[in-house]
Amino acid sequence: MNIKPLGDRIVIKVLEEEERTKGGIVLPDTAKEKPQKGEVVAVGSGEIIDGKKVPLEVKVGDKIIFSKYAGTEVKLDSEEYLILRQSDVLAILE
Amino acid sequence: MNIKPLGDRIVIKVLEEEERTKGGIVLPDTAKEKPQKGEVVAVGSGEIIDGKKVPLEVKVGDKIIFSKYAGTEVKLDSEEYLILRQSDVLAILE
Amino acid sequence: MNIKPLGDRIVIKVLEEEERTKGGIVLPDTAKEKPQKGEVVAVGSGEIIDGKKVPLEVKVGDKIIFSKYAGTEVKLDSEEYLILRQSDVLAILE
Amino acid sequence: MNIKPLGDRIVIKVLEEEERTKGGIVLPDTAKEKPQKGEVVAVGSGEIIDGKKVPLEVKVGDKIIFSKYAGTEVKLDSEEYLILRQSDVLAILE
Amino acid sequence: MNIKPLGDRIVIKVLEEEERTKGGIVLPDTAKEKPQKGEVVAVGSGEIIDGKKVPLEVKVGDKIIFSKYAGTEVKLDSEEYLILRQSDVLAILE
Amino acid sequence: MNIKPLGDRIVIKVLEEEERTKGGIVLPDTAKEKPQKGEVVAVGSGEIIDGKKVPLEVKVGDKIIFSKYAGTEVKLDSEEYLILRQSDVLAILE
Amino acid sequence: MNIKPLGDRIVIKVLEEEERTKGGIVLPDTAKEKPQKGEVVAVGSGEIIDGKKVPLEVKVGDKIIFSKYAGTEVKLDSEEYLILRQSDVLAILE
Numbered sequence: 001m002n003i004k005p006l007g008d009r010i011v012i013k014v015l016e017e018e019e020r021t022k023g024g025i026v027l028p029d030t031a032k033e034k035p036q037k038g039e040v041v042a043v044g045s046g047e048i049i050d051g052k053k054v055p056l057e058v059k060v061g062d063k064i065i066f067s068k069y070a071g072t073e074v075k076l077d078s079e080e081y082l083i084l085r086q087s088d089v090l091a092i093l094e
Numbered sequence: 095m096n097i098k099p100l101g102d103r104i105v106i107k108v109l110e111e112e113e114r115t116k117g118g119i120v121l122p123d124t125a126k127e128k129p130q131k132g133e134v135v136a137v138g139s140g141e142i143i144d145g146k147k148v149p150l151e152v153k154v155g156d157k158i159i160f161s162k163y164a165g166t167e168v169k170l171d172s173e174e175y176l177i178l179r180q181s182d183v184l185a186i187l188e
Numbered sequence: 189m190n191i192k193p194l195g196d197r198i199v200i201k202v203l204e205e206e207e208r209t210k211g212g213i214v215l216p217d218t219a220k221e222k223p224q225k226g227e228v229v230a231v232g233s234g235e236i237i238d239g240k241k242v243p244l245e246v247k248v249g250d251k252i253i254f255s256k257y258a259g260t261e262v263k264l265d266s267e268e269y270l271i272l273r274q275s276d277v278l279a280i281l282e
Numbered sequence: 283m284n285i286k287p288l289g290d291r292i293v294i295k296v297l298e299e300e301e302r303t304k305g306g307i308v309l310p311d312t313a314k315e316k317p318q319k320g321e322v323v324a325v326g327s328g329e330i331i332d333g334k335k336v337p338l339e340v341k342v343g344d345k346i347i348f349s350k351y352a353g354t355e356v357k358l359d360s361e362e363y364l365i366l367r368q369s370d371v372l373a374i375l376e
Numbered sequence: 377m378n379i380k381p382l383g384d385r386i387v388i389k390v391l392e393e394e395e396r397t398k399g400g401i402v403l404p405d406t407a408k409e410k411p412q413k414g415e416v417v418a419v420g421s422g423e424i425i426d427g428k429k430v431p432l433e434v435k436v437g438d439k440i441i442f443s444k445y446a447g448t449e450v451k452l453d454s455e456e457y458l459i460l461r462q463s464d465v466l467a468i469l470e
Numbered sequence: 471m472n473i474k475p476l477g478d479r480i481v482i483k484v485l486e487e488e489e490r491t492k493g494g495i496v497l498p499d500t501a502k503e504k505p506q507k508g509e510v511v512a513v514g515s516g517e518i519i520d521g522k523k524v525p526l527e528v529k530v531g532d533k534i535i536f537s538k539y540a541g542t543e544v545k546l547d548s549e550e551y552l553i554l555r556q557s558d559v560l561a562i563l564e
Numbered sequence: 565m566n567i568k569p570l571g572d573r574i575v576i577k578v579l580e581e582e583e584r585t586k587g588g589i590v591l592p593d594t595a596k597e598k599p600q601k602g603e604v605v606a607v608g609s610g611e612i613i614d615g616k617k618v619p620l621e622v623k624v625g626d627k628i629i630f631s632k633y634a635g636t637e638v639k640l641d642s643e644e645y646l647i648l649r650q651s652d653v654l655a656i657l658e
Binding site: 002003004005006007009011042045048050072073074076083 | 599613622651653654655
């Protein structure tokens with residue numbers, strides 16, 4: 001991967017998901033934001049908290065859940081990636 | 095549980111509640127936000143406060159009250175969960 | 189009381205008050221927010237200020253004045269309570 | 283006085299003021315906020331600044347000028363008081 | 377002067393200024409805020425920055441330039457004054 | 471120069487610039503804010519950061535680029551100046 | 565380069581990019597902000613974090629990805645540049 005995200009940022013590859021119900025209809029029942037899944041391909045050098053550089057909890061290869069509308073799309077070598085801040089990562093799937 | 099929430103986040107299973115009155119009618123008397131109940135199924139590694147990692151007060155198995163519109167829904171193995179920040183937890187039921 | 193509020197939160201029982209004037213008419217003369225009274229039934233473990241846990245000033249049994257629209261209603265054993273932050277408490281009545 | 287304001291709050295008794303001009307007409311010449319006068323009847327235990335409790339500058343008995351729309355009205359023993367934060371106090375009259 | 381401003385506040389007497397052009401017409405050419413001049417008549421005890429009281433840079437007798445819409449008007453002994461925060465003072469004229 | 475800006479403020483003289491294109495027409499191609507140039511004529515005593523006074527990077531005589539709509543105009547001895555905060559200065563021209 | 569950006573600012577030269585699809589049509593599929601590429605031509609002296617000057621991660625010559633609407637355009641010697649804060653830089657391309 002030839003990209004180095006800055007500070008507390010990470011680069012991920014978005015993972016596709018089944019979004020249709022069995023009957024083929026999407027029925028949103030709440031206004032809550034749906035998260036998305038991704039795989040981490042690069043991580044920044046860390047977050048500066050109270051003057052100290054704290055390494056990120058997220059590592060390359062982790063499968064993560066992130067807030068749907070977070071981040072910035074970027075195309076590299078005709079592949080689409082997403083640059084997020086670690087704070088947009090909700091959880092790591094294990 | 096195969097999910098690890100980040101930082102001060104927790105994963106809960108929402109607990110269903112009776113919402114109808116005895117006569118079957120809902121009569122909201124104020125504009126105050128109604129809370130909901132949930133059971134904690136996973137907790138993050140802690141919150142960083144002034145440069146130190148402080149473990150969360152909430153533990154796996156706790157029954158909690160949380161703000162209704164907080165959090166992000168996530169489906170894992172066809173079960174619905176909710177990812178919250180600990181600050182969205184109002185109280186622990188004992 | 190089987191509820192433990194988190195951090196700087198407290199649980200109160202709202203105290204009813206006479207709201208009608210002697211002549212039976214309410215005459216609001218300003219747009220200022222009216223406070224309400226309550227009795228504290230449970231307190232959180234304290235507030236974290238600059239990395240240190242500071243115990244709350246408010247104690248169980250205190251009669252308090254709080255901002256009217258603050259807090260979240262919660263029903264426990266068919267009784268109504270209110271969960272507030274200590275910062276929503278204006279004063280203690282003695 | 284049977285009321286103890288919390289933290290950096292104070293309780294005052296508002297002082298009435300002549301508001302009419304000599305000719306009996308009010309002529310606001312700017313949009314600037316008019317202050318009001320009050321007498322301090324109770325003060326909180328102090329303000330926490332960077333982890334230390336700093337006693338308030340304002341004392342019981344002080345006559346103060348405060349921002350007109352600040353504070354919360356409270357009625358005690360059929361007397362009207364106002365609960366303010368010390369930051370709403372502009373100056374002490376001597 | 378019988379007024380003591382609190383903390384980082386100062387009391388000033390506004391200085392009148394010629395506002396008409398030579399031809400008698402005001403032609404604002406930008407939307408930029410016009411400043412005003414004043415003379416300092418009282419200063420607060422200082423500003424608390426990171427837990428330490430820092431005395432104000434402005435002294436009684438200083439002629440200052442301040443942001444036009446800043447501050448609160450106050451009438452004392454039938455004279456008009458203005459209470460400002462030191463941060464509303466742009467510069468001292470020497 | 472008989473003006474002393476406070477804290478992290480500076481006083482500049484705006485430098486005029488050619489704004490017309492060769493053909494005499496202005497064609498803004500983006501919504502981005504255009505900067506302006508100025509020469510520093512006075513600087514404040516410094517910025518207080520975490521309790522310490524840090525001298526300004528900008529010096530009297532520096533030619534600077536600043537954000538167009540920043541600052542407050544002030545007329546001194548029939549000359550027009552602009553009072554800016556150092557944070558409105560984008561770069562120094564050398 | 566005769567320009568010195570202040571503090572955590574950098575100066576870049578924007579790099580042009582193919583924006584048309586093979587068929588010649590642009591089809592935005594989401595509302596996400598598109599980033600842009602640039603080459604760093606000058607960097608500031610660093611960012612002050614908790615009272616200490618931290619040098620920038622970005623160096624002169626780095627190719628970077630930045631948020632599209634960030635920054636201020638500046639023309640020097642008839643060349644167009646962009647002044648950004650380091651926080652507007654998403655990643656370094658290697």
